[in-house]
Amino acid sequence: MRISEIEVFAIRLPLYEPFVISYASYDDMPSIIVKLTTDTGHVGYGESVADDHVTGESWESTFAVICHTLAPQLIGENPSQFEKIHEVMDKAIYGVPSAKAALDIACFDAVGKAYGVPAYDLLGGRYHEKFPITHVLSIASPEHMAQEAADRVAEGYESLKMKVGTDSKEDVKRIQAVRERVGKDIAIRVDVNQGWVNSATTVQAMKQLESCNLDWLEQPVKADDIDGLVEIKSKTSTPLMADEGLKGVREMREIIAKRAADKVNIKLMKCGGMYPANKLAHMAEMASIECQVGSMVESSIGSAAGFHVAFSKKIMTSVELTGPLKFSKDVGNLHYDVPFIQLNEKPGLGIDVDEKILEELTVRKEKVTE
Structure with a gap:
């Protein structure tokens, strides 16, 4: 099993009401969604919510880092080799933890589906x-x-x-x-x-x-x-x-x-x-x-x-x-x-992604392939 394609979506999630914390107030939540596809046809989804004040990443920088630095390095890799996946990402760029988290999560989702087991x-x-x-x-x-x-x-x-x-x-x-x-x-x-x-x-x-x-x-x-x-x-x-x-x-x-x-x-x-x-x-x-x-x-x-x-x-x-x-x-x-x-026992993350809503909330997207 190898990673053959990674799609990246920059989205904004609408909140019922503003979310206010000590250093920021959010009217909506900027997020990066990745869709990872393997050569066996299994699909995994991941997410990055960057925080300028905590991880030192922004929504815009995370989109660019995934598209142009991390995703190209993971094409052809086996998503079940989690230790190696992180080694490849760490060699490609220092830090950027939320960007790496999106791809890590997508690997767990895809591998769980491939093996027929929940990610836990x-x-x-x-x-x-x-x-x-x-x-x-x-x-x-x-x-x-x-x-x-x-x-x-x-x-x-x-x-x-x-x-x-x-x-x-x-x-x-x-x-x-x-x-x-x-x-x-x-x-x-x-x-x-x-x-x-x-x-x-x-x-x-x-x-x-x-x-x-x-x-x-x-x-x-x-x-x-x-x-x-x-x-x-x-x-x-x-x-x-x-x-x-x-x-x-x-x-x-x-x-x-x-x-x-x-x-x-x-x-x-x-x-x-x-x-x-x-x-x-x-x-x-x-x-x-x-x-x-x-x-x-x-x-x-x-x-x-x-x-x-x-x-x-x-x-x-x-x-x-x-x-x-x-x-x-x-x-x-x-x-x-x-x-x-209470989590279910479905494989991977155990959730379904609504691609119509994903498309509706998408501000920008890009695809990385072999």
């Missing part, structure tokens, strides 16, 4: 039966976030992830308002997306939030400030999660060596896809650090890939892949039993 069987087999889904609250006023939280809890959600990080004093009010509205039994996770910048601001804010009983605090300081995480962890009692501070093996080694976090958020777009994510999970497990597979707000394609990684690993204790629930149109049909997700 290519990663060690299924471990979890289902995961609870966490609703993500975009940044808004304390009153608005509290009301949205109450509405979601009424729908059956038992955990909430709050996006904060614009101003620590206002963020404290937001978190307190949500906790007061939903009561003490609902799990609240707080994601600062680097917005509190340094350890001093973070420790000050957390002293005011001790009574809120947060599940965890995620990436309050700048991505490269792993020593800042160490200081926060030593001065606060709330479990600490590293997100933007964890991209690949180098950062994971440092986090483990310094005991800088209690948990890590593994994202396929940050590390290069399903195969590298699998490696990071093994590293975390050896250090007894719990893992989550997080979201860059991907479509059904990228979200399904993340779920396959999460479902295959015991060390994965949570998932936050809710992109498809935020889109008014999606290219795939990943199914949620809100507030849970």
